[in-house]
Amino acid sequence: MKTALITGATSGIGRSTAIELAKHNINLILCGRRQHRLDALQNELSTTVNVHTLCFDVRDKDAVFSTIENLPEAFSTIDILINNAGNAHGLSPIQTGDLDDWDAMMDINVKGLLYVSKAVLPKMIAAQSGHIINIGSIAGKEVYPNGNIYCASKHAVDAINKGMRIDLNPYGIRVGAIHPGLVETEFSNVRFKGNDQKAATVYNGFDPLTPEDIADIIAFVVTRPYHVNIADLIVFPTAQANSTIVNKKIN
Template sequence: MEQIALITGATSGIGKATVNELARKGYRIVACGRRQDRLDELKAQWGDQLHTLAFDVRDQPAVAGAIAAIPESFRPIRVLVNNAGNAHGLDPIQSGSLEDWDAMIDINVKGLLYVTRAVLPMMLETGEGHIINIGSTAGKEVYPRGNVYCASKHAVDALNQAMRIDLNEAGIRVGAVNPGLVETEFSQVRFKGDDTRAAQVYQGFQPLTPEDIAEIIAFALSRPPHVNIADLVVMPTAQASSTIVRKE
């Protein structure tokens, strides 16, 4: 049976790598992101195997409208990869930006909920589905100045568990992949375009690559129907925790 996967945050990093990994394995892909030019590049690469949706996961009406308008040739969605998410700032709680807080909660938590709610009817109707939520080691521990970002990823961890319980009777698999340090645009966003500061995060050791995570996602999806990888944490060998990284 043909597999169709919807992937959020598909225009960079883990999301883009997952689009490419699953497309190579024969999936038809609904690639979602905010940047139409990057979606167009993916479309040029994969052609009729890929359908693009441009929306911001924070915008619930836009999410619902775009997913409702997916053409029949890309229905029903059987795989959902909730990848869209980001971090803004690295300030202590007493001086954190309210705008940054809203962005992290709206994207990392509410965006995940909006997309899941829009996709679930297709899975429930067919009785088939597999949801992979991209969390973080920040959802397993808290580190200095991580406050609201860590809180948002702890929420993803809780939602992953709750979704698995709620959807158990429907036979829909729910699992999470929680990466540690992956070299993506993550730090550029966190440091608001300060490329020098962002690059320092990944210096002196070998971080994970987006492709590393995409391969793990593909592996989780490839398990037989009776197997669900419910919660997986993956870090580079040099990383022991959010604050302990062996650098040369």
């Protein structure tokens, strides 16, 4: 049985991916900042696969490295890394952007992904095997009004994904990214700082993607034969044409 480490596993895409991978008999290391949610998910899935939880913030470099370096023996070999943890804070033009929001996006979306990858890679390289999935965004392919720093962070993920695939090619490690459009999760609640009413308007009038849709794609990607690497994938709901065009008449 393979083992997958999933960051941001307490909600949204990460949680749904854990549930989906368990159906494929993949053991799980679930990472997140909310221990009670990790415990609940572990209880739900541990009747199917082996589950270990890690409660840390990917921005905390020391916690990332010490925790991953000290995994129990049964979970010490990570076959699949899903870099899912990420966030968006605020939707302001750059001249009025909040510096704390900028730091949060760059630290979690970029540096956190790098820390976790760096901690996991030595054993993958030694084994000459592994699979890394980086969860990006259409914001990593386009720039939209007031998206400035969030888009910059996801453009960085896109570049890191490409560079990682080149650098790890000699070691037989598969690297790919999935870039979703509009997925209905806690994403907009975080972006609008807990304003549920404002967040809900983002998804009104059409059928957005669900976390389960992305989890299904991730499961497809990681279960392909070894010689197949899904390197770069963009997925939209049918109603979405790009970052700014959404047909809200399609349900």
